[in-house]
Amino acid sequence: MNLSHFFSSLPGLYATQAFFHSLVAGAVVEIAIVSFRIASPFVRQRLLLIAIVFPVFSFPLYQLADPARGSVYFRMGALFDSSRLINTEFPEPVPLGLGLLLIFLVSTIVFLAQELIPILRHTFASRKSGPPVEVVEDGDPAVREALEALPVDKPETHILEDEDPVIFSSTGKKPSIFLSSGLLKTLSVGELQAALAHEIAHIIRSRRPFLLPVFFLRIAMFFNPFVLVEFRRSVQEDEKICDEMAASFTKKPLELAGALRKLYLGAGPSPDARPGKSVKTADRIEEYSHRLNIEGRISRLEGGPATDPGGEWHVFLLTLGVVIVINYFVV
């Protein structure tokens, strides 16, 4: 199949314009976050949503509103005509469109390998094996003490026999928190309370799931690297939202910062990342970005609550409006 045929077909036009629309939307969102000094993770996540969801619908809606948008006359007068870039041969005779196809391909592989397949595997595995085996149920005095002071409904807690410090929650009809015996040895009661409060925040947020429908829309953008990055940033903002909720439950943000430091930074780089062992660059980058993210969360908690001047909806609508107008002229 000729490359230009693909890029002028409906799937090709959709993929190309979604790619550039998400790039523009991501840039405008970033400009809004910086210009208006948006610190609240709630608002940041809402803004990031524009860059994830908008490109899913932008091309068909624009075409519906103006069928002549695809004509050469519109393209000649447009702010940015992707077909020019795609058809530029650099180096001759290789069109840049081939590079764009490669980007789509790599993004698809990353999406499948890092998101879809692990999620499906986890779903089938947990259905088969059921919940992890526990040793004590609601029996640990430290857990009871930590939960008692929290001003929220307490979920079930299950302690797993594991020396590694692990904590996670399961949502659904019967939400539970699973923590390891290793975690109980690592954290103080205050830090344990903060970690439990963070998991409770996840359970509370799961009652009105925000990221799940966004993920289903995001699947339609499996080929789009910008949507991949913005969705991951959105997930990180979700962690920050739960940090804020946990800090408001316990009134002790520094305890949560301490717990994060002990759980994720205290041990230094993971054993696999130590010098002398051959570690893939991708793993190193992932480890590094994970550490950066945790350090960001810790400094947020240590810096006190974020003060946003308000008017979030105003900023959201302004950003969305600018994204809609600019992208109309990006074909």
Add this chain to the structure above:
Amino acid sequence: MPRKFPNYLLFAAGVALLLGGLKLAGWLPMLAQQDLLRQYNTVEDVKAELGIREIYVPSYFPQNLSWPPSAVLAQGKPFPALIMEFGQVERPSAGLVISQSLSDTFRSDGKIRFEDLKEKVRYPLKGRDSTLEVGTGAGGGPCARISWKEGIYHMTVTARSTPFELIKVAESMLR
């Protein structure tokens, strides 16, 4: 404390920078590659620069249209294509648009648009199988379009005229 004026100013400056970047990114390929879609002064320039040898031009020309073409757009990559646009004598808008392209995905609509497409029929154009569309354009005036395959080229002729006048123009392009 509400958002302040400097925040909006910074946002506007950021957006302006983005617009400039997009415009530049759209313009750079034109600088790097000469045979992308662009405007030419004459049909002869297209022949000379893009090497499109066979260009179909009508020999019958209605009196309400002005010669030479008011605009000539052409490209060599990703496939050869050409648009000739002819203005109307008494009005500033285009009265006839002729498009010839190696690909059927090349869309030359936009200058003359149908407001209301009334009929779409197959029409034998000097032995070629063509599609004739008839309707009204902007302002309620007559509008017609005919398209067919001529050798390797996809041809489309659109005019602010009756279908009879359009067919005469299209037939005069063929030997």
